[in-house]
Amino acid sequence: MFLNGCEAMLNNIDLNRLRTITAVFNKRSVAAAASELNVTSSAVSQSIRLLEKELKTQLFLRIGKRLEPTPFVTELCLAVNQFLGQLDHVLEGDQIKAISGKVKLGAPSLFGSGALMKQIGRLRKRHPSIQIQAVLGDTKRLLFDLLEGRLDFAFLDSGKYPVSTKDLLLQPVVTEELILCCSKSFYKEHVDSDHSYKHLSGLEHIPYHDSSEAIYKWYMHHFGKAPKLNPYLMVDHPIAILNAICDDLGLGVVPASTVENRKEIVVISTRKRPLVSQIVLAEVKGKVYSRAQRIIVNGLRSALEADWIR
Template sequence: MDTRFLETFIVVAERHSLAEAAQRLNLTPAAVAQRIRALEAELGVRLLVRSGRVMRPTEAGFAILDRCRDLVRDTRDLKAMAGTATISGEMRIGAINTALTGLIPGILHRLAQDYPLIEIFLKPGASMDLYAEVLSGTLDAAFIIEPRFPMQKTLTFNKLRQEPLVLIAPRDCEGADPLELLQTLPFIRYDRNQWGGHIADEYLREIGIRPVERYELDALEAIAVMVDRGLGISIVPDWAPPWPAGLDIVKLPLPRSSAVRTVGIVVTRSSPRANLVAALLETSRAAMEL
């Protein structure tokens, strides 16, 4: 059985679309459909069925989906272990949104130059979710905020960048007292359920200020745009650029603050793709030194 056909089935089942699966796999929709038909013929069952505009697994498809994922992952592991002389294979990486735009492009550019045979699958997400996926083995590594709790002993966190929290405000607030702004202007809160938002919440508790909250959300870029539009002020990490284009805001240091968000890579201590993970860590550290 060709594991490429299993992977095609997995991608269609997850994306519910032949066209999106074709784009992900760099195939034509006709080629994707042909692979699915060949797999169904080999197994003797229907695996996918169209429901409206989407493709969904049949009962038989659902029954084998997790096992297919295991087989594809095991095959990749075998290839990675066998290819120690030449570093190659696929690596599944997660990343928070600001790392996707501010850190990942430079790191992947350097990785592609130094290790052209490594294939990367990228998954965006929140730190807590990506941490869990690395822990479960679904992801090989993830660019996340450093956890503020003792990590599982099977994982390690590799620091890349420290981002102090700052108060962002409209341009006409330049030179103002940040504490006075927090007491008087509407506040846009960085979601307290996010690890970075929890750091901002701790700072407000430490200085004893309860701002007048107007919104709470977890999209940092959106918060910056809302501040630019005069909807309020916010406390956010000074994340790696680029920031949204055209902003006319100021970044004010927080008084009496050591609040910092640390971004790095969480990986498993032992992985079948250890050589790929080591290449990622080496490349990431080198890219951060530039």
């Protein structure tokens, strides 16, 4: 029924115009869509006008500098996305491997440098012709980049967000354990089996960039209060935190997956259960993915959910 409906629609609509409309829908901008399609902005605007004339309905509303889709064009793009998704199931074996394209995704720095990178590496081996760019950053930046069309999709920490998420689909995909840890020599010299709040909070900590959010979360979870930190060292990459920890520079909070099988690391435990952070997959509602984008987003979602279940 669905395929028949799409066939009837495509018989009456220029496919190039439909492709143009989905690009505008994804980017929310005529100029950005034109750049993606390698055509002029006037050509994109003309396609919108012609398709609106053919369908006898308005497709986009201009709000400030952004184009907001009408309910009709949202449904149209959802249908096109579903149709293309069904076509992907027809492709098998070498045909899937031969698919090429670019995918740009976002993720929190700690999560992105741990479990996510492992799964990206596995997908890369199965789909060598797909180029993946991972942008690691804070939640606010990732949300803005996703809503402005600079990211195809993103993984986010769950919780309260600084901007509205009404245009996003948010799906929990995995949880990660966040641990406080240090090197064996730092533990022996400074911790010495004293895991009390008073003792631990007085030691040197290594925060990520200019934020101690992960450290505060760990202390709030385990002790119900956050320490006053005055770190002498701040780093701008999660791997740098691990390196600093291994070099005996202090305590740091990292995903448990990043220190698996590292015998030089000691995990600080308390009587409380481990601190667990939920990660959600954020997608723009109705976004029409390319084949490469669908392969990567579905592959990562399935792999992360499978690890979560295990």
